[in-house]
Amino acid sequence: MRYSDDIIEEVRTRNDIVDVISGYVKLQRKGSSYFGLCPFHNEKSPSFSVSPGKQMYYCFGCGAGGNVYTFLMEYENYSFQEAVKVLAGRAGVKLPEIEYSKEAKELADRRALLLEINKQAAKYFYCKLRTPGGADAMAYLKRRGLSDETIRMFGLGYSDKYNNDLYQFLKKKGYSDELLKDSGLFNVDERHGMYDKFWNRVIYPIMDVNNRVIGFGGRVMGDAKPKYLNSPETKIFDKSRNLYGLNAARTSRRRNLIICEGYMDVISMHQAGFTNAVASLGTALTSQQAGLLKRYTDEVLIIYDSDEAGVRAALRAIPMLRSVGLATKVVNLRPHKDPDEFIQKEGMEAFEERLERAENSFLFEVRILQGNYDLTDPQGRTDFFHEVAGKLLKFEDEIERNSYLEAVARLYHIQADMLEKLVNKLALKGVGLAEQPKPKIFAKQRQEKESGIDKAQKLMLTWMTSYPEILKGLENHLKPEDFTTPLYREVAEMVEEQFRAGEVNPARIINHFEDSEQQTAVAALFHTQISLETEEERKKALKDVLCNMKDSSITYRLSRLEPTDLTGLQHLMEEKKKLEKLRESGLPEEISL
Structure with missing residues (x-):
């Protein structure tokens, strides 16, 4: 499933990257580019550059980079197709109907069916709560102080005591066993066949930021174990990339977000007017969730249980939140265990006071350390x-x-x-100078030390796209095949094709890659820097890079040459002679930065 290259490029050119990113990051013009604090890692001095000329962004701190599509994919967690649709709508471009490949259509259809199954299950649970069989569950929620309006707003429900009731309900609607198994709502074993995962539980539907039901949490009625049960990860439910209650909290008018532990904590706070509360989904806070919070706020209040486990969870969360640029404070609820208990016992005003007196997260760390x-x-x-x-x-x-x-x-x-x-x-x-953790997606770029030949190839691609006038002079000395790293060679081929067509456009090259990590890697190829002050230094650097690349290319191809390929050997020997001549005589006049 893909729009045509022409449509993708039209949408990109109709969305100026400075205008788009300015909606997320405060930018200030410096020379021909704009700079701001990088939204993808924590920094005090702006190293995030947006180039209106190249229509690209790049962070010299963490390596994040790409075009306007890449930015939306990383910041908003969109797929490439979703980014195209959003930017098309922004620019008023009417997208054509596109034909799905067989595989893409099957995947899209399956996701849509899983979302529909979850929607039907949520309705089923919601109705069951209001039947005589759900009376005990409704009484439990009332004892917890929830109003009818709150129960309705969060779509709370009940799963029946019979462990095949939901299964029978959905089977009557025509869903296959294979699809129901993938929904995460059922268990399967040889003895019992397929049966409901959730039964005799209060049900908390989990929604994504677009209010679509993607999973469920269940609190058992009675003494059965486990007390809380969550949906497993599925094609539509990734715990590490979602937060309970964010669909409601993201529109809150409060200046910050509150991260807490449980469903009832979030619900109690929302009912009490603290509509900025969210919770992680049965796991420790992840870097993806921290990044998700950063999209909607600059400050997070941490409210975990006041027991030892809650303190440990807070200490784990603080550096993760700090690493994405979030200011953090820790709320002390003692002598109460959690927000729900505090609000029940002391009320809204006392809770508001605790929020106002939240402790700076660093001083909290020091106090616990003490x-x-x-x-x-x-x-x-x-x-x-x-x-x-x-x-x-x-x-x-x-x-x-x-x-x-x-x-x-x-x-x-x-x-x-x-x-x-x-x-x-x-x-x-050198004590204590360990680098702060970066968002997961960019950390990969720094895991291995870059080789000299990789740096040379990246520098050459930067020069080729920044100074396309050198490409004419390079034609007789450098070919795409001289880029020995597959990704670099692919990009070099596209640069050469663009040059022959009359325009070198690196932002358009990025369109060719739909995966955001590849887009980021390609963007880095156009932003490699070394300090070159004089014309003599520039000439020497260009000659050195060109000679090193040719030498490496010849060695690389020679090692892969068939012993019987005498023509290929003769060609490589001629290239080697040409390289020696280049080293002795220097660069032609038409090749200069």
Whole structure:
């Protein structure tokens, strides 16, 4: 399933990348480009560049890059086709009806059927709650203080005591066993066949940001185990990329979002007017969920259970939220266990006060850390401040680091200059300078040290697209086959094709790749930089890169040459002679940066 290249390019050119990204990132013009803080990683100094000339963006900090499609795919978690549709609507471009390949049509149809099955199941559970059989479940929800309006708004329901009731209901609607198995709503074994996963449980439908039911959570009525049960991951339900309640919270008028643990916590807070609450889905907070929160807010309040497990969960979440650029605070609910209990016992106003008094997340980390040391013991006090100094080093911004240093000094009665000396001493040793985690998708680019020939090929592609006038002079010296890395060779072929057609357009080349990680990798090929001050330095760099690439290409092809291919061997020897001549005589005048 794919729109034509002409349609894809028309939609792209009708959406100026500066205008689109300005809706998400505050940009400031510097020279021919615009700069802002990267939305894909945490930074204090802008390294996120948007080029109106190239119609591309690139972050020199984390490597995120691409065209206007890539940005929407990464920021909004859209597929390529979804990004095309959104941008077409924005520009008023009418998209033609497209024909699906057999495989794509089957996949799209299957997703649509799974969404419909979940929708039907949600209706079934909702109705069951209001039958005599659901009386105990309804009484449970009422005891928890939920109003009829809240129960309706969250679509709460009940699964019957019989473990094949939903199965029979959906079978009568004509769904196949194979499809029902893929829905995650049923278990299958040799003895019982197919039977309901959820039975005798209060049901919490899980919706995506577009209000589509993608899964369910169930709280058992009685003493059966497990107490809580969630849908498994399916073709439409990825726990790590969704948050319970976000479909409602994203439109909240409150200035921040609250992340908590459970369904009832979210529901209780929404009912009490705190409509900015969301919860992770039965797992620890993930980097994808942190990125999802960043789309809708700049500040997150963490409210996990006040027990030891809740504290550990908060400590895991803080660096993850910080890594995507979110300011974080931790709300103390003691002596109550969770938000639901707090609101039930103390009410809305007291809860609002706790939110206002939320503790800075770094100071929370330090306070929890302090519990591991005896500050009345000289050695314990020394070890504590050494560990705190290591944590302070992780702040890249000097003003921010000094602000926290002074706050710690006041709270723990140590002279600020003494703590500063300790921080500086550790800095000289390299302690605490581990890089902050980057979003998962870009971390892959930094896992392996880049080879010299890879850097040379990337530099050449950057020059070819930034200074396309050199391509004419390169024709007799460099071919796409000299790019030995498959992706680079493919891109070089497209650059050459564009040059012959009269226009080199790197943003259009990115359209060729539908996978966002490939788009990011290709964008990096057009933004490789080295410092070259003088014309002499530029000439030398271009000659060195060209000669290194040719030498590597000849060696690469020679190692793969068939022993009997004498014509191929003769051709490579001629290329080697030509390379030696180039090294001795220098670059022709028409090849210059």
